[in-house]
Amino acid sequence: MGETIEGVLAEIKFDRDGLVPAVAQQHDSGEVLMVAWMDREAVLTTLREGRVCYWSRSRGTLWRKGEISGQIQLLRELRLDCDGDTVLLLVDQSGVACHTGRRNCFFRAWREGAWAIISEPQIDPKTLYAKAGVAEPIATAGKKDAPGFGPSYPR
Amino acid sequence: MGETIEGVLAEIKFDRDGLVPAVAQQHDSGEVLMVAWMDREAVLTTLREGRVCYWSRSRGTLWRKGEISGQIQLLRELRLDCDGDTVLLLVDQSGVACHTGRRNCFFRAWREGAWAIISEPQIDPKTLYAKAGVAEPIATAGKKDAPGFGPSYPR
Numbered sequence: 001m002g003e004t005i006e007g008v009l010a011e012i013k014f015d016r017d018g019l020v021p022a023v024a025q026q027h028d029s030g031e032v033l034m035v036a037w038m039d040r041e042a043v044l045t046t047l048r049e050g051r052v053c054y055w056s057r058s059r060g061t062l063w064r065k066g067e068i069s070g071q072i073q074l075l076r077e078l079r080l081d082c083d084g085d086t087v088l089l090l091v092d093q094s095g096v097a098c099h100t101g102r103r104n105c106f107f108r109a110w111r112e113g114a115w116a117i118i119s120e121p122q123i124d125p126k127t128l129y130a131k132a133g134v135a136e137p138i139a140t141a142g143k144k145d146a147p148g149f150g151p152s153y154p155r
Numbered sequence: 156m157g158e159t160i161e162g163v164l165a166e167i168k169f170d171r172d173g174l175v176p177a178v179a180q181q182h183d184s185g186e187v188l189m190v191a192w193m194d195r196e197a198v199l200t201t202l203r204e205g206r207v208c209y210w211s212r213s214r215g216t217l218w219r220k221g222e223i224s225g226q227i228q229l230l231r232e233l234r235l236d237c238d239g240d241t242v243l244l245l246v247d248q249s250g251v252a253c254h255t256g257r258r259n260c261f262f263r264a265w266r267e268g269a270w271a272i273i274s275e276p277q278i279d280p281k282t283l284y285a286k287a288g289v290a291e292p293i294a295t296a297g298k299k300d301a302p303g304f305g306p307s308y309p310r
Binding site: 004005007008011021023025029030031032034035047077078079080081082083086088098099100102105106107108109110111113114115118 | 176187235257262264
């Protein structure tokens with residue numbers, strides 16, 4: 001796969017930070033689960049492992065989706081848009097995609113001049129992250145924004 | 156709507172360029188049509204007019220989707236993700252979303268070590284843009300990257 005995989009990278013236009021936004025969509029239902037970022041290594045790792053891997057901008061590390069929570073995304077197909085600057089990932093999501101315990105991250109809708117919460121958590125985030133035996137977020141331990149489930153939480 | 160609309164902006168985390176990525180999804184079929192960017196004014200204009208408006212990074216202007224091609228997006232709902240840094244637009248797309256004449260922009264799929272073209276144009280881009288009586292792209296006329304249908308083409 002070594003040589004051909006360079007073909008995928010050649011067509012992707014990474015931004016000045018070396019990143020490209022990636023939309024994760026549940027392959028059968030069409031539900032948009034989340035949007036995150038990928039660098040070159042995340043794209044390569046995702047294709048090689050068949051499991052979605054992002055780049056965490058807040059933690060500055062490669063982020064295998066579900067590495068703590070177990071809520072992984074299996075890759076069904078990677079697509080690229082006309083300009084080559086956005087990736088669409090058709091995935092099979094295990095459990096929930098959102099760190100709040102919701103199936104997808106887009107649970108706020110602008111309705112009648114206010115934000116309405118349109119879905120509830122299916123799993124308590126504490127349960128979700130305790131599964132992996134983590135008492136507190138590893139990557140954020142000691143950081144100002146820990147504890148909690150902010151952007152720096154390993155999901 | 157003046158006062159309440161500030162509520163939408165307060166929750167959106169625009170990046171260092173004042174932009175937020177926006178995923179446009181056909182409201183009934185679930186098809187992911189495209190990803191573009193919005194600044195504050197684009198969000199406000201979209202909510203006020205009920206018609207999707209983006210910020211064109213290549214042209215540096217507000218971009219009312221379909222202003223040249225007539226392929227507009229009517230807004231059904233604007234949603235925000237958990238981190239507040241990505242917007243999901245549920246839309247009703249007139250005609251095609253992609254400037255290549257395809258229904259959506261994600262027509263390249265990575266299959267067996269190569270990019271496969273998985274959909275064909277439904278409309279010739281020349282026809283699409285000639286509809287509005289534009290002989291050549293207005294915004295790109297005289298620019299190095301014109302003619303053609305690159306990112307700087309008003310769509």
